[in-house]
Amino acid sequence: RKEVEQDPGPFNVPEGATVAFNCTYSNSASQSFFWYRQDCRKEPKLLMSVYSSGNEDGRFTAQLNRASQYISLLIRDSKLSDSATYLCVVSSGGYNKLIFGAGTRLAVHP
Amino acid sequence: SAVISQKPSRDICQRGTSLTIQCQVDSQVTMMFWYRQQPGQSLTLIATANQGSEATYESGFVIDKFPISRPNLTFSTLTVSNMSPEDSSIYLCSAPPGYSSYNEQFFGPGTRLTVL
Numbered sequence: 001r002k003e004v005e006q007d008p009g010p011f012n013v014p015e016g017a018t019v020a021f022n023c024t025y026s027n028s029a030s031q032s033f034f035w036y037r038q039d040c041r042k043e044p045k046l047l048m049s050v051y052s053s054g055n056e057d058g059r060f061t062a063q064l065n066r067a068s069q070y071i072s073l074l075i076r077d078s079k080l081s082d083s084a085t086y087l088c089v090v091s092s093g094g095y096n097k098l099i100f101g102a103g104t105r106l107a108v109h110p
Numbered sequence: 111s112a113v114i115s116q117k118p119s120r121d122i123c124q125r126g127t128s129l130t131i132q133c134q135v136d137s138q139v140t141m142m143f144w145y146r147q148q149p150g151q152s153l154t155l156i157a158t159a160n161q162g163s164e165a166t167y168e169s170g171f172v173i174d175k176f177p178i179s180r181p182n183l184t185f186s187t188l189t190v191s192n193m194s195p196e197d198s199s200i201y202l203c204s205a206p207p208g209y210s211s212y213n214e215q216f217f218g219p220g221t222r223l224t225v226l
Contacts, residue, residue, distance in 0.1 A: 032213075032214075034214050042219070042220075043202055043217040043219050043220050044202075044217050046214045046215075046216070087152060087153075096141055096206055096213075096215070097143075097155060097158070098143070098153075098204075098215055099155075100152040100154075101152060102151070102152045
């Protein structure tokens with residue numbers, strides 16, 4: 001079983017749609033959780049950290065359920081510029097080791 | 111955030127040769143990490159570059175193949191030794207900002223390596 005598993009995608013949605021990505025992790029000792037965005041042929045860039053209380057940044061909402069070891073990302077009012085691969089990332093271990101999910105590809109079309 | 115640069119940005123190398131990739135951070139950081147992203151796949155951690163001690167390698171990666179240096183708190187190198195076509199990949203370095211260990215990490219732009 002992979003340490004971090006994501007929806008395989010791809011998600012093809014029209015502009016303005018709401019889309020949700022799910023992610024599960026296997027290590028209950030994981031300490032930090034993130035969503036990264038990766039554009040084609042670019043490095044991953046931090047989209048947002050994920051907190052137990054849930055957090056929102058504009059059109060993006062992230063939630064964490066430690067009991068279920070589940071992380072989600074909701075994107076509202078999708079824009080063409082949201083098209084990218086979204087990586088669920090979990091940090092564990094004593095030295096901030098990041099474990100990446102395989103990523104979910106999002107394509108927003110007009 | 112930390113600004114991270116890498117050199118070279120890309121290279122095409124012959125089988126059996128070695129390539130050293132440099133990673134420079136614009137501020138002192140405790141931890142630096144090296145990742146590999148094979149075509150169509152996500153990132154896999156190769157090793158943690160420790161300042162003043164040997165790197166810590168993940169399962170499946172060994173020092174003879176991927177020697178790492180970390181001479182100070184802003185710089186690290188990764189060498190891909192005795193390359194084969196299977197080493198064709200993007201290699202990325204990363205660091206969490208400052209001296210924090212549990213923060214998010216910022217990535218360099220990556221080095222795209224093609225081995226013929």
